[in-house]
Amino acid sequence: MSEFFDKGYNPLDILINLWNPLTDASADLIKQNIGTKLLGKNDYIYHIGNTPLYIYFVLKGRVKIFRNSDDGRPKIIRIFREEQFFGYRAYFAHENYSTNCVAMQDALVAMLPVDVISKLIDDNATVMDYFFKELAHGLGMSDDRIVSMSQKHLRGRLAETVLFLSKSFGTDNDGWIHGKITRRDIADLANMSTSNAIRTLTSFREEGFIDTDGKRIRIIQPASLAYVSGKE
Template sequence: MFYNIVFKHVMGRKAKEIIDLSSSLADIWRVLSEEERDLIRKNARFVHYKKNEAIYIEEEQPQDLMCLLKGKVKIFKNGVGGRVQIIRMIRPIQYFGYRAYFAREPYVTAASAFEPSTVCLISMELIEEMLRKNGNLALLFIQMLSCDLGVADNRVVNLTQKHVRGRLAESLIFLKESYGLEEDGATINIYLAREDLANLSNMTTANAIRTLANFVNERIISLDGRKIKIIDEDKLLKISKIG
């Protein structure tokens, strides 16, 4: 919905030009009436976050629907003993931050910018008003929540039942599918610290480092600092599948 918005916003266009969206975008924008679109135009806010800057924190009261326009965002939770678990990674153009509002509860997770990022925020009170009048918009949110629940269900099983190799392989495939590859067609387009990769894969940093080294020795991947290049994707998929 908002990719064209942020592009024109960053380029310094006028407010109305910012909201001129391509007809090829098929999400929230297409199910809104012109009146609702005008409300979005008037109320949308653009916030730029620095690397590692908090977007929201646990126990904070939710107020906005968030859409990542540029950059990468991680959703995470602080567990027992201060151990961090990355719940999911947000990519452009994905919505986040709305579940807690509908549940009428504070955030149970936190979100921060994994790299310099731009987020569009729209008041959830405004969104709720629209939902009560627009059945297609309500259905769209039901679909988004349902998809998120399905992903969460699969992730719980995978993180608890797969062995270390399977979890790490799955994380690498997830990162590749989420953020794509660099121009060489093999290097994952995100640079993760080993600790972040471990937190995403539900393992210790030591296990992540050891398993990455094993993948390198088996010529499944190669490493260049934080860059991860996939050499044998078929084998990586097989390891992920068998767990």
């Protein structure tokens, strides 16, 4: 794990502090049961039909959940960045996974057994409240994307996707969206073909809305992108 963490970084602290205050017994329960998994790009974390055994937390890197459409193309449902939980909806619904989950890049995820999560929820109101909010937030995002993807044209969908990536992943000091995202992933998020995504990104760059450097994207005119997202 050394390549993922700065000296003195303790990933357990993130989980324990996330639900602060926790009882000492709950903090010990996390420490005794947490596991970690190192993933390479495109490594699967779970498949459709698997029974949820763990709830996952991104320590480093990014993961995506997706489902193949009728034409066989993968459709990205959500992307999760560092310090976000994923894979919990199916467990709370008492269902098997209805999506696949893979690492978008080299990643490190924490794993907590579902019975440990259930115990934490029973013993700590902060944990229960956290997952209620996460589930509600995820439902709201899904509703918004369903509406926007069905009503907007190509430019509007792609503009919204670029703004979504910037908001979700943040930017560095020079304004570049953190990480490298493939054009195919951007296309899947915007529900369009890769060739259309490339052409539209090129158009946005020529209009001065964004800048690109390989797989990196920087928003130059956020107001213009927001206008395209809302009007096109």
